[in-house]
Amino acid sequence: MSEKKTIGIAVLGMGNVGAEVVRIIEENAADLRARVGAPVELRGVAVRDLSRPRKIAQELITDDPAGLVARDDVDIVVELMGGIDPARELIRTALESGKSVVTANKALLAEYTGELATAAAQAKVDLYFEAAVAGAIPVVRPLMQSLAGDTVERVAGIVNGTTNFILSAMAETGAAYDETLAEAGRLGYAEADPTADVEGYDAAAKAAILASIAFHTRVTAADVYREGITHVTPDDLAAARKFDCTVKLLSICERVRGDDGSQRVSARVYPALIPLSHPLATVNGAFNAVVVEAENAGRLMFYGQGAGGAPTASAVLGDMVMAARNKVHGGRGPLESTYASLPIASIDEVPTRYYVSMRVADKPGVLSQVANEFSKRSVSIAAVRQEGAGDDARLIVVTHRAPDRAQSECVAALEDMDSVTTVSSVLRLEGTDD
Numbered sequence: 001m002s003e004k005k006t007i008g009i010a011v012l013g014m015g016n017v018g019a020e021v022v023r024i025i026e027e028n029a030a031d032l033r034a035r036v037g038a039p040v041e042l043r044g045v046a047v048r049d050l051s052r053p054r055k056i057a058q059e060l061i062t063d064d065p066a067g068l069v070a071r072d073d074v075d076i077v078v079e080l081m082g083g084i085d086p087a088r089e090l091i092r093t094a095l096e097s098g099k100s101v102v103t104a105n106k107a108l109l110a111e112y113t114g115e116l117a118t119a120a121a122q123a124k125v126d127l128y129f130e131a132a133v134a135g136a137i138p139v140v141r142p143l144m145q146s147l148a149g150d151t152v153e154r155v156a157g158i159v160n161g162t163t164n165f166i167l168s169a170m171a172e173t174g175a176a177y178d179e180t181l182a183e184a185g186r187l188g189y190a191e192a193d194p195t196a197d198v199e200g201y202d203a204a205a206k207a208a209i210l211a212s213i214a215f216h217t218r219v220t221a222a223d224v225y226r227e228g229i230t231h232v233t234p235d236d237l238a239a240a241r242k243f244d245c246t247v248k249l250l251s252i253c254e255r256v257r258g259d260d261g262s263q264r265v266s267a268r269v270y271p272a273l274i275p276l277s278h279p280l281a282t283v284n285g286a287f288n289a290v291v292v293e294a295e296n297a298g299r300l301m302f303y304g305q306g307a308g309g310a311p312t313a314s315a316v317l318g319d320m321v322m323a324a325r326n327k328v329h330g331g332r333g334p335l336e337s338t339y340a341s342l343p344i345a346s347i348d349e350v351p352t353r354y355y356v357s358m359r360v361a362d363k364p365g366v367l368s369q370v371a372n373e374f375s376k377r378s379v380s381i382a383a384v385r386q387e388g389a390g391d392d393a394r395l396i397v398v399t400h401r402a403p404d405r406a407q408s409e410c411v412a413a414l415e416d417m418d419s420v421t422t423v424s425s426v427l428r429l430e431g432t433d434d
């Protein structure tokens, strides 16, 4: 059998992930060649700083990513620079000139998948992005391909390692958020600017990508309701424990069905209590996990390393092999599927459960006043606990499911009550059936 044409690879960005991708391409050349059915060769690696020493032949290094993308002997562009610009333009140009693209860039995809997927479809090339959500964990491909014949109802996951590390450490040691964030930085989990992680932007970008695939609807980062973890306190974690729960930053993508048979998509990110018996409660440290619920498959769980150079590179390489096989043997990966075009549900209308902790005056009648604010808004209370006494009296209320707007209106009313000194904590409760 005659050997097929060599598949040329351009890697854009040689940071944590890019350096590992380059290493694996070079170390595994023989296996990759056998798996693809043709040699796979690095044509070049675009970097920002040419003077930095790198473990790669000098002639492969360039600081001209556009020039590298334009080369005739490049068949697949692997984008690992991150950020919107110039990644967006480079990927679009690559696709328009008939090159397949593999990217891990969730921030870009959460805004511009539509534009990029359209360019890929028009040029009949592939756009793959398994590494963009939950790093090494296969979740994009299972949703897009393995579950293509099922109806997904819900995708809920821990998809940010930094915040999961922080919340796990807070739960374990009782340490404060700031202290734990500093520790996450020292261990190399949190970046110098942790905003994207701790404010939930990274998890929201991933939720947008997951919701788009799961519900065949274009969902962008702006459609995702988002709260971060900066306000979570050791008290919250201790109180959660008393309700047999822990606190996790969840990315939730849900098909919300109305009484009239209508359907909407809810995509949301917030720290929430989940029962210790829930499978996501056992996901600790920097690990990620995603639970998918589909009409016929039932509940599926995907667990593993959602970040880090080598694990993320594993997902990138998987995509690269798929794209290379298609180049060699013909065929295409799945196209973007947005046929359902479901409307986006506002957080206000999504049924949620609340956990509200407040400091109150310790005197007769306060509990009934508090309960009255919930009942006025048709929010049913599931549990109440009083802690402390006198000046230190604290009430914790856990509600049943009701539209989020009604729940938040109850909290606003509590904040206005004379007998409530402060509402010290408000978190949602997820992972329960009622």
Ligand SMILES: NC(=O)c1ccc[n+]([C@@H]2O[C@H](COP(=O)([O-])OP(=O)(O)OC[C@H]3O[C@@H](n4cnc5c(N)ncnc54)[C@H](O)[C@@H]3O)[C@@H](O)[C@H]2O)c1
Pocket: 012, 013, 014, 015, 016, 017, 018, 046, 047, 048, 049, 063, 065, 079, 080, 081, 082, 083, 086, 104, 105, 106, 107, 131, 132, 135, 306, 307, 308, 309, 312
């Ligand atoms: N690190 C992870 O665990 C992880 C996991 C999943 C996805 N990702 C995604 O993978 C991508 C890369 O992440 P990373 O952690 O390797 O980031 P990084 O900051 O370590 O690496 C990015 C590299 O790209 C280079 N770069 C940036 N702009 C460039 C330009 N214009 N020209 C040439 N080089 C340029 C930078 O100099 C840097 O070396 C990002 O989109 C990130 O969101 C990372």
Ligand SMILES: N[C@@H](CCO)C(=O)O
Pocket: 134, 135, 159, 160, 161, 162, 163, 189, 197, 202, 306, 307, 308
């Ligand atoms: N900053 C991300 C990296 C993976 O996207 C995390 O902490 O999970």
Ligand code: NA
Pocket: 130, 131, 132, 133, 134, 135, 136, 137, 138, 139, 140, 315
């Ligand atoms: Na993944």
